[in-house]
């Protein structure tokens with residue numbers, strides 16, 4: 001096999017000039033010229049041609065080399081002398097061979113072996129008996145059958161495949177493209193092509209390309225019935241037709257596999273995230289002291305005071321390492337990190353920080369790390385409901401009894417002024433003789449003492465449960481009062497705020513501060529939906545808690561005076577069932 005050789009021995013001539021030395025068994029060959037058309041060139045640089053003549057016994061009896069520049073160009077006729085006045089013994093009689101090599105005479109450079117037969121009676125002593133003889137070209141061609149690349153045996157099934165082969169060995173308009181037809185027929189083993197494209201050098205060689213066997217196996221297809229390249233119009237028109245076909249099929253398989261992998265990864269991520277409840281377990285905010293304050297970290301498993309919690313109670317992790325408040329730390333998969341992972345199981349560190357294919361840690365898809373992150377799923381999205389009463393100044397909470405509101409709204413979380421606290425319904429210093437009542441369910445994020453403020457003009461009161469926390473009663477300008485209450489993290493507390501204005505300026509600001517927190521008028525994230533405040537949700541199944549209908553609920557909501565709610569109708573279960 002000569003994979004790189006693209007020599008096309010198109011036409012060859014042998015010109016003999018022979019005579020016999022008289023009375024002696026010596027035969028003189030005065031000249032043998034060998035010519036061929038060097039059609040397509042050689043990928044390897046041709047430095048020279050080497051011709052080796054062997055006798056019938058296979059013994060080398062002559063060798064010659066030729067490195068004429070004219071004989072080394074592509075698309076030229078090579079012409080050289082094999083012999084010049086060479087005398088042989090009678091071993092020249094019979095079937096000799098000429099091996100034609102390019103460059104050195106090694107086996108893989110052999111491109112042709114031609115039989116060179118001499119009969120005794122071809123030699124005579126009469127110079128007039130010189131004989132010129134041409135080689136039979138068809139015999140020459142039959143002797144070739146050298147594979148252009150040596151790997152397409154499956155295309156031409158045997159030496160006797162009929163017809164003119166039409167492989168694309170040149171541009172479609174190349175009249176000589178069929179010259180690349182000397183396929184190796186000796187291959188008995190079926191073998192698909194490698195799909196390697198032919199070089200487009202001066203010969204414009206474009207061979208028929210076949211898909212790689214690996215490709216056909218992968219897409220589950222085989223050439224059970226080989227297309228006959230002699231008659232298959234697809235082969236004739238598009239040398240890459242069958243390769244392209246398989247390439248497309250393989251691309252489709254590749255795309256599907258990629259998509260399947262993506263879907264599987266997404267499902268795995270989702271399952272892992274769901275196993276975590278969709279959030280990083282116990283992730284919390286940066287503490288006041290700033291410990292673990294760099295970007296991309298997860299701080300979790302706080303229990304107790306953030307400034308003193310240690311061990312598994314406060315863990316900091318990022319893509320590189322994991323450590324605890326008491327300085328125990330280590331890079332991922334080190335002994336120190338492993339012991340934290342094993343010990344602090346509630347943090348689920350190994351799940352959160354997924355190890356990817358490269359062995360590196362990364363935050364599992366769907367989770368979000370932030371030093372100030374509070375899982376959205378855990379954030380209450382409710383607000384205060386408000387009721388507006390017009391026409392009178394309400395001196396105290398009991399003044400709200402048996403009054404019908406003339407307007408109402410819900411979803412208030414911003415208590416920075418009365419305009420914000422009524423969803424834009426009222427203006428600061430906008431009216432006289434009116435009252436507003438807010439009800440909402442507050443969920444502390446921390447356990448401990450909470451402080452509440454009202455700053456109002458005129459009176460205001462703030463109740464938590466049935467306990468009056470802030471008493472800011474009376475007629476006055478903007479005055480602020482506060483009170484404190486112990487609250488337990490996660491519990492729901494009814495907060496009611498009573499406000500009324502008689503004359504002059506009017507406004508109210510309500511603030512709170514959680515343990516170790518800062519004073520704020522923003523209740524966002526602390527209020528659950530007003531399911532306990534009259535809505536259709538209250539009358540579905542067991543959670544009506546004795547409240548029989550909307551009218552009953554409204555009566556409770558608007559006739560109930562905190563602390564003195566034992567009335568003819570039972571309103572207790574609306575507010576204090578949990």
Ligand SMILES: [Ca+2]
Pocket residue numbers: 429430431432433501502503504505506
């Ligand atoms: Ca006013």
Ligand SMILES: [Ca+2]
Pocket residue numbers: 457458476477501502503504505506
């Ligand atoms: Ca006033």
